[in-house]
Amino acid sequence: MTDSKLQQITARIAERSRDSRAAYLEKVNTMRNDGPTRQRLSCGNLAHAFAASPQEDKERLARTDAPNLGVISAYNEMLSAHQPYGTYLEPIREAAHKEGMTAQFAGGVPAMCDGVTQGRDGMELSLFSRDVIAMSTAVALSHDMFDGFMCLGVCDKIVPGLFMGSLSFGHLPAIFIPAGPMTPGLPNSEKVRVRQLFAEGKVGREELLKAESDSYHSPGTCTFYGTANSNQMLMEIMGLHLPGSSFVNPGTDMREALTQAAVKQLAAITREDNRVSMSDIVNEKTVVNAIVGLMATGGSTNHAIHLVAMARAAGIQINWQDMSDISDITPLLCRIYPNGMADVNRFQAVGGMGFLMRELRSVGLLHDDVKTVMGEGGLEPYTQEPFVENGEVVWRPAPEQSLDDDVLRPASNPFNTNGGLRLLKGNLGRSVIKVSAVKPEKRKVKAPAIVFHTQEDMLDAFKNGELEKDFVAVVRFQGPKSNGMPELHKLTPSLGVLQDRGFKVALVTDGRMSGASGKVPAAIHLTPEALDEGPIGLVQAGDMIELDPDAGVLELLVDEAELAKREHAREDLRFRHHGMGRELFAPLRAAVGMAEEGATVFEWE
Incomplete structure (x- = not known):
């Protein structure tokens, strides 16, 4: 039944x-x-x-x-x-x-x-x-x-x-x-350890490459x-x-x-x-x-x-x-x-x-x-x-019983009663978050925003020691219309290091993480995106953001009157898309739909 x-x-x-x-x-x-x-x-x-x-x-x-x-x-x-x-x-x-x-x-x-x-x-x-x-x-x-x-x-x-x-x-x-x-190659726990050590500058590129090669072999x-x-x-x-x-x-x-x-x-x-x-x-x-x-x-x-x-x-x-x-x-x-x-x-x-x-x-x-x-x-x-x-x-x-309850369990004894994917709603729009790998005490974050327009900007700030605090990283102009919605997987090790150091950190983006998104709370696929006049384009450094997956809430704690004043100063970062064939995809960037509609250029209905 x-x-x-x-x-x-x-x-x-x-x-x-x-x-x-x-x-x-x-x-x-x-x-x-x-x-x-x-x-x-x-x-x-x-x-x-x-x-x-x-x-x-x-x-x-x-x-x-x-x-x-x-x-x-x-x-x-x-x-x-x-x-x-x-x-x-x-x-x-x-x-x-x-x-x-x-x-x-x-x-x-x-x-x-x-x-x-x-x-x-x-x-x-x-x-x-x-x-x-x-x-x-x-x-x-x-x-x-x-x-x-x-x-x-x-x-x-x-x-x-x-x-x-x-x-x-x-x-x-x-x-x-x-x-x-x-x-199987290098155990995942060891791969993660080496990646985070590299992010902290504690091991070099040779050690990182060996770990990656032993993993993907x-x-x-x-x-x-x-x-x-x-x-x-x-x-x-x-x-x-x-x-x-x-x-x-x-x-x-x-x-x-x-x-x-x-x-x-x-x-x-x-x-x-x-x-x-x-x-x-x-x-x-x-x-x-x-x-x-x-x-x-x-x-x-x-x-x-x-x-x-x-x-x-x-x-x-x-x-x-x-x-x-x-x-x-x-x-x-x-x-x-x-x-x-x-x-x-x-x-x-x-x-x-x-x-x-x-x-x-x-x-x-x-x-x-x-x-x-x-x-x-x-x-x-x-x-x-x-x-x-x-x-x-x-x-x-198939086997009547799982041979390892740490990996696969029966429905009568699950790891969790729900699958961990949640819809977040609020004055920033709609996004999704996966919390199945996020510890319950790490899920809710209320902290000031730090705004970035590229992955590289955030990684530079991390390397320069500018992120040793509670914060919500707002990485915008990463949606399908802006630049094809690249994955932001490179941010994961750095954010993981900061979380391990005891800081409350989260990510809010109109881009994607990877299928390997993990232990850091990440509100992703935010729609409407910045280039589509989404509210994420109005966020300023220091604005308080509340992310609460359990309540399904993603809120920019700035009043509507203040946000209305910011509309005239909205940035429009239409990056130059040349090199690596990106210029050929201009028609697709112009035609693509919203993330919640599949981010596709096709009109099926």
């Missing part, structure tokens, strides 16, 4: 989305087709499409009676998470042949690494790359050659972009294929529970991955077997008598399940933006109030870094997604009447985990 409050929240989302969802489904239905889509192509179209294919595939494609599967990949060698995809194509093609089908590489999508661009000019392209990926996905599928498709992607903007682009082809079956996390996803691994959890809980496939390491027999099994399953749901399209899977209940998973695991704050945009691509309208309300009724069942010290490999080993989903399902916190890539059986298959038997993947029930 689904929890009654969850049903109420889902019902209001469905009502709010009624017109936009109907419009989306109407669009999808006009694209549905009986039989392979290639039947509509001319001989010239077909000849171009399979000119470079092997003769056997040409014959199959020419007959137009066997499904053709498209492959969209974010492969590149610089992203450790995506490097394994370089060897996926031929095994995928072989698996398709075994099912009497063909497979073609439909196209690649850009894939930038936020870990490389963190704190650099290139980070200003990061959020917009999501929408570029969505468009690139559409370009890849626009040839109308495919009867189903698979998306190969893992990291921060890549999975949301693939998801959004795929929904424009929601009449087709689709499956997402992960590559898995790298094996091989092919696979970074092992902390940031946006990339939150993406993988979302795809599995939404039923777009195979059960238990999200956190299996690259280069293992299991990983290879799961990839083969994913192609086999896509082939199964592409056949007319068993067809399950992406629009069949993604609906209001699926999106609510995704939010529940995000809260139960302490997932990335970036999804307060991405998940909104992803839902809107399917005509579903969610907002931060929905997320906050779902967080209130969802127990926190995981402690994975930065919300604990374990990595995702440990999470997988002690019970993983199968245990998590069974626990959430058992207390009515997942809608079970949904379709998945496994068919129409609801989420029961996702309470199991995969094993290899005679070269084939088989599924067995």
